[in-house]
Amino acid sequence: MPLRVPASPVRSLLRKTITAGLQAADPFQAVLRAVSFTGASLRVGRRRYDLSRYDRVIVIGAGKASARMAQALESLLGPRVDGGLVVVKRGHGTRTKRIEIAETGHPIPDRAGLRTGRRIKGMVEELTPRDLVIVALSGGASSLLPAPPPGVSLAEKQRTTRLLLRSGATIQEINVVRKHLSVLKGGGLAASTNATIVTLILSDVIGDDLGSIGSGPTAADPSRFADAIAVLRRYKIWNRIPESVRRHLRGGRRGLVPETVKPGARLLRRVHHEIVGNNRLMLAAAADAAQRAGFRTILLSTAITGEAQEAARRWAALAHLIASGNKPPLRRPCCVVAGGETTVTVTGRGKGGRAQEFAAAAALGIAGLPKVWAAALGTDGTDGPTDVAGAVVSGGTAAVARMMGVDLRRALKRHDTYPALQALGCHIATGPTGTNVNDLYLLLLP
Numbered sequence: 001m002p003l004r005v006p007a008s009p010v011r012s013l014l015r016k017t018i019t020a021g022l023q024a025a026d027p028f029q030a031v032l033r034a035v036s037f038t039g040a041s042l043r044v045g046r047r048r049y050d051l052s053r054y055d056r057v058i059v060i061g062a063g064k065a066s067a068r069m070a071q072a073l074e075s076l077l078g079p080r081v082d083g084g085l086v087v088v089k090r091g092h093g094t095r096t097k098r099i100e101i102a103e104t105g106h107p108i109p110d111r112a113g114l115r116t117g118r119r120i121k122g123m124v125e126e127l128t129p130r131d132l133v134i135v136a137l138s139g140g141a142s143s144l145l146p147a148p149p150p151g152v153s154l155a156e157k158q159r160t161t162r163l164l165l166r167s168g169a170t171i172q173e174i175n176v177v178r179k180h181l182s183v184l185k186g187g188g189l190a191a192s193t194n195a196t197i198v199t200l201i202l203s204d205v206i207g208d209d210l211g212s213i214g215s216g217p218t219a220a221d222p223s224r225f226a227d228a229i230a231v232l233r234r235y236k237i238w239n240r241i242p243e244s245v246r247r248h249l250r251g252g253r254r255g256l257v258p259e260t261v262k263p264g265a266r267l268l269r270r271v272h273h274e275i276v277g278n279n280r281l282m283l284a285a286a287a288d289a290a291q292r293a294g295f296r297t298i299l300l301s302t303a304i305t306g307e308a309q310e311a312a313r314r315w316a317a318l319a320h321l322i323a324s325g326n327k328p329p330l331r332r333p334c335c336v337v338a339g340g341e342t343t344v345t346v347t348g349r350g351k352g353g354r355a356q357e358f359a360a361a362a363a364l365g366i367a368g369l370p371k372v373w374a375a376a377l378g379t380d381g382t383d384g385p386t387d388v389a390g391a392v393v394s395g396g397t398a399a400v401a402r403m404m405g406v407d408l409r410r411a412l413k414r415h416d417t418y419p420a421l422q423a424l425g426c427h428i429a430t431g432p433t434g435t436n437v438n439d440l441y442l443l444l445l446p
């Protein structure tokens with residue numbers, strides 16, 4: 001799908017920055033930057049693998065961007081890839097030759113995911129130390145590759161996931177729970193095989209914590225069962241999750257269920273990780289494009305977090321500061337670029353996403369400021385469970401909303417920002433981008 005940005009004086013700048021950012025986050029290019037293959041030598045970052053010493057080279061993967069990562073590995077390694085299986089979100093698949101692509105459910109795991117999880121576990125279990133597994137990991141893996149422990153059904157895991165996603169917990173906290181409800185996460189994939197592992201990661205977690213991205217299937221996990229219980233209590237969902245899940249977690253805390261793989265574990269000596277792309281790289285490219293378009297540009301932060309509406313209020317405060325013209329931190333024409341990932345504590349049955357919630361709140365925050373635009377979008381192209389990437393609003397959006405009878409405050413209260421922003425013509429659509437490196441936030445003062 002081509003990039004769709006509403007008409008406005010900043011349309012061209014938006015197109016340039018978004019396109020540059022998405023290109024820099026392209027999983028195919030990201031893999032090619034980090035990996036090369038000459039003779040029998042596979043270079044991954046600073047590490048080299050002599051492939052003549054391995055019997056089989058298998059590509060396993062999970063995440064929204066993992067099909068494109070697999071494609072890049074195929075193009076590099078050609079027939080040296082003996083096969084593999086990579087799981088992506090429905091609609092995010094691409095054509096591959098040797099590596100099978102499976103499409104499963106996200107953000108709620110489904111039956112296809114369960115089947116694929118079992119197949120992947122079976123595939124790696126039979127490998128030996130003379131085999132090499134290349135793991136193509138990106139955000140979304142937690143849901144795409146469910147592997148509930150004995151005693152917990154898929155339906156029970158689905159319910160727990162639903163509650164967690166709406167609870168306002170951070171992705172790190174959510175994944176502390178998911179790691180303790182999975183036999184493949186929290187290092188479980190690495191523990192399931194004797195093969196050598198190199199994991200290529202397109203990160204969608206701020207700070208690139210290896211244990212959090214896709215719940216770290218090949219990474220150490222310092223968190224414990226007690227931490228998982230604490231997260232569920234903190235967000236007041238302990239009493240709402242299924243009894244089987246509580247039983248499993250309590251049993252784990254008492255030492256009746258094996259813990260996730262802990263830092264320093266011996267098995268991790270045959271595992272290496274390489275971050276091939278992340279939010280920062282995407283932001284740098286977007287900022288560069290704005291600069292080249294003649295805007296004074298700063299990359300303000302890679303860690304916009306917290307409730308989306310609050311983050312939007314801070315964003316609006318910055319807009320006021322710059323627009324005031326009174327010793328502004330940046331003079332027009334200027335562009336502020338930031339990244340990160342906010343959270344939304346969802347109540348009710350509204351339709352929206354983090355970026356749309358941010359944009360709608362920003363519209364109220366910058367109301368009345370002339371020639372100021374704020375945009376927010378998820379780089380995967382689907383903001384929350386919707387078909388748009390995000391939205392762009394201006395200092396005039398709130399007035400237009402009033403005129404049209406669109407109640408932005410009410411939309412925010414009900415977390416129902418999609419219909420409001422749609423009516424106002426503010427949506428930015430990219431279609432599924434094939435990548436996933438968190439969100440992009442822009443403040444534009446031409």
Ligand SMILES: Nc1ncnc2c1ncn2[C@@H]1O[C@H](COP(=O)(O)OP(=O)(O)O)[C@@H](O)[C@H]1O
Nearest residue numbers: 165344350351352353354357382383384385415
């Ligand atoms: N109606 C809504 N309004 C705002 N945000 C929502 C709504 N429904 C879900 N979300 C947010 O969408 C997130 C999941 O959507 P998604 O963009 O797929 O996340 P991710 O990119 O992390 O996988 C949830 O964490 C939740 O905060």
Ligand SMILES: O=C(O)[C@@H](CO)OP(=O)(O)O
Nearest residue numbers: 139140141142213214215
């Ligand atoms: O897979 C996951 O655990 C997370 C983080 O990597 O991704 P997403 O929020 O896209 O599901």
